[in-house]
Amino acid sequence: MQGRTTAVITAVAGALFGLLVTLAALTSPIAGAPRASVLLSGLVAGWAFIGVGAALWVRFPDTRVGAISLAVGAAIFVPELRWIGGDLAWTAGWATTDIHLVLLAWLVLAFPTGRLRRSERTLVGSMAAYFALLAVAGLLFSDPWPGCAECPNNLLLLTEDADLNSIVWSTARWVNLGLVAWLVVAIGRKRRRASTAGRRALAPVVWALGPVGIALVIAFVEPALDVSDSVTEGVAVLERLALIAFPAFLAAGMVRANLALGRVADLAADLSDLLTPDELDAAVQQALGDPSARVAFGDLSRMVDPHGTPIERDGQVATPVRAGTRDIGFLVHDPAVPHDLVDAVRSTAALAIENERLRAELRIRLQEVEASRQRIAQATIEERRRIERNLHDGVQQRLLALGASVGRARSGAEGSQAEALAGIADELRLSIDELREFARGVHPAILTDRGLGPAIAALAERSPVPVTYNGLVDRCPTEIEAATFYVVSEAVTNAIRHADADAISVRLWHDDGHLRFEVADDGIGGADPSGSGIQGIIDRVEALGGVLSVSSRERSGTTVEGWLPCG
């Protein structure tokens, strides 16, 4: 990969550069060259930035953070050129002492996206301009190494003026402080603006500011104090080592992000298949690294799983999953799972979760509809029983009592009166008969009193067309028996009325949790399955969870068969 190669080559080049410069400085003839400890700590710091820079360049090639970090590393080495020898190197080296700070500020503000906001660009630009100015101003009025005879010459030296120099450097110290404050504020704003995931990514930067901040403070304070050379040397080492904190934290952050992102990539691959609710939960658990995690729906006060069962959250938190601006569900998980991981998982899984939510809703609706249908079917049967009973207890009894009165009257009557009463009695009998038959059509009492078997037997008895019935022994729930009776009754009635059959057979039997029925006739066939009568009995059977089919061919009879759940 081209990016990789470039990164590696640049890194190696930078590292070598640093090594050469350090070696040159170590063997420098110039008196006052830094001690080995200082140079080596600088080398380590520079290499750290170069190394992390290369890794960032490879990992996030679209941003510039890798290159910037590499530049920071190189910029740490560049000032040491002053020890090589020669006036140009001497002057350039001193002038570039603080370049690495500008580049570090750029890195800090640009991490992790590589982009700067306008205010941040202003800050970095101001820093660059300032340090460029300082680079010149600092050398204008003094020798960097006063009293050094063998030192090269300061090419920018205008005139030796200790007071002016002092002014320059005092001002510089305050401007430095100001810039640091501005930088801290900029970082603070950047953090506030960031999402949870963004803050997580910024964490290394924030942590690194600790040691770097201390180093800066020391650097600020040290010139004002009159300290020994060894202390000065110690401070210099500390400054460089403090810088290492930054790439170190960055590296740790990258490793962590890598692991988590790897899991999210796996999640994305898993989600490309159509998952069952349990598989979705398992994939989410895998990605979050939390075996107790689940997908949930509903609202915070009443969460349910994809099957509609309420969920208990013991100690877990529920993170909303959004598609656009809509809440489509929750991820219920351990609070210790890192926020950026939860963020990544919830965006990746949003579509799958929405899918699951829709399916769950559909399942629930379907269950509700089926339950409602069943309730209606049962209520209908109840209603019919009630009507039959009302008829029996109400108007039928009244007519019978009337009959008794007529009977009494007949005992004492003679002649034409007796005739008239006989006529009334006959009509009354007919009415009572009709009402009885009607009530039986609504709901035959024998179905409730003795069950399905005897009720079918009674039905067969009454049929004008011979009905063979095989007999049934085991009972079923009331509404199942009632529904079966109505179905058989309707089928038999249809056969009698329309089929011109010579024989009808009714078979009932039990089989593996089903009550099966079959009504067959040898009539003319041709029954219309979409007729309202047949549709009615199909609906009745399906509402109670059963199945019904009608097969009817011209001239070869009709068979109505099916089953209802029983036991």
Added chain:
Amino acid sequence: MRVIVADDSVLFRAGLVRLLEDAGHQIVADVGDAAALERRLLVDEADLAIVDIRMPPTHTTEGVEAAIRLRGRHPDLAVLVLSQYVESEYAVELVGEGRGRVGYLLKDRVTDPTELYEAMERVAAGGTVVDGEVVSRLLGRRRQSSPLDDLTARERDVLGLMAEGRSNQAIADTLMMSPKTVETHTTAIFQKLDLQADDAVHRRVLAVVEWLRGLD
């Protein structure tokens, strides 16, 4: 005779009681459910109990169950069950014991009380009664081919009356033949229907009705 009446419809019960009193019967008591009936019979004496088939608590077939229990406890008590259902099922259950003194009659009979009185007399005298409506339903079933077709018209008449629980004498009176002729017919019927001959009226009625029900 001394009659006790049980029916949960106050209206009908009152009408029936008046009807019976008109005919000179003595109403020992009239109650609204089987439990009250059984309690009264522990205290009072009666020749006949007239019981509605459908009473509290379940309003299904308390009457039949109560009748069977009463016959067991009071062997000299005749029981007539009044029903609004022309179901042979209940009739068979009731006469199933085959000891007589029971009857299954439709409530409609009150419109022509002579039928009611006659049934009462028959049952109290030790006979068995199955309402003619129930029998004619059974006989009227059209079957493709059945042994019934082998019977002559007269034999069918005799069969019907046998199913109603009538004695040979009663059949002879109704059809206006001699008892001997009736006997000849009954023998022929038993043979043609392949039924075990049984002169005992109570068992005979059961056998015939069950045979008729078993036709398909």
